[in-house]
Amino acid sequence: MAVDTERVAALTRELLVAIGEDPDRPGLRETPGRVAQAAAEMYGGIGQDPAAPLAHTIDVSQGPAPETVPTGAVLVRDIRFRSMCEHHLLPFEGRAHIAYLPHESVVGLGSLARVLDIASARPQVQERLGEQVADALEHGLGARGVFVMLDAEHGCMRTRGEKRPDSSTVTIAARGDLATEAARAEMAAYIIIGAQNAATDAAAVKGR
Known part of the structure; x- marks a missing residue:
């Protein structure tokens, strides 16, 4: 189901009136349309299956000799994402770290990001996402096995209520096999090491 942009624009105009603004003044005249287009992007994942990008897999058991099968996890770190908190319709954004243990097939790395994009393009809570x-x-x-960190x-923590701008969740x-305590600790360690290496590299570049 596509976002009804005309209705969103009309409701945005009503919202501006409700908060005491003049939707016809120059600065707000195009705002309803802009909000409608933003809504189409932010909520475009509603009704879509997050698993759809995983339909095309790559068989890595066949290829140049010697043939083999994957034995370890595939981990993609620092995938930027953003979503909208369903409690206040304020944005939350950050980084995702996604790992999985394949059988004989793997999926293109970009597909992992697309799964996240679809699941996040709807009113969400981080835990459910x-x-x-x-x-x-x-x-x-x-x-x-699967591991998602x-x-x-969160905008609702940074700009309203508790107003804790430096907090993150x-x-x-x-x-499966990545749900054990040892596996979770191993994945977390890889993520932390990656962050430390990135910080070290950034500091080295800055110091040149």
Whole structure:
């Protein structure tokens, strides 16, 4: 179901009136249309299956000799994402770290980001978002194990209520062989090491 941009624009105009603004003044005249287009992007994942990008897999058991099958996890770190908190319709955004244990097939790395894009393009809570990505990989890809860590800053925490601009929220969703305590610790360690290396590289570049 596509976002009804005409209705969103009309409702945005009504919202401007409701808060005491004049929607016909120059600065706001185009705002309803702009909000409608933003809504089409932010909520475009509603009704879509997050597992759809996993339909095309790559068989890595066949190829140049010697033939083999994957034995370790595939981990993609620092995937930027943004979504809208369903409680206040304020944005939250951050980085996702996604790992899975394949069988004989893997998926293009960009597909992992697209799974996240679809699941996040709807009113969400961070806890559910991570679980939906994990479910998509477990069932859509048949992964032996899945690990999803999200680290995000929330507009509702930064700009209203508690007003804690420096806070971030970390959630973890894990399935199968990557749900054990040891596996979760291993994945977290890889993510932390990656962040430390990135910080070291950035400091080295800055110091040149």
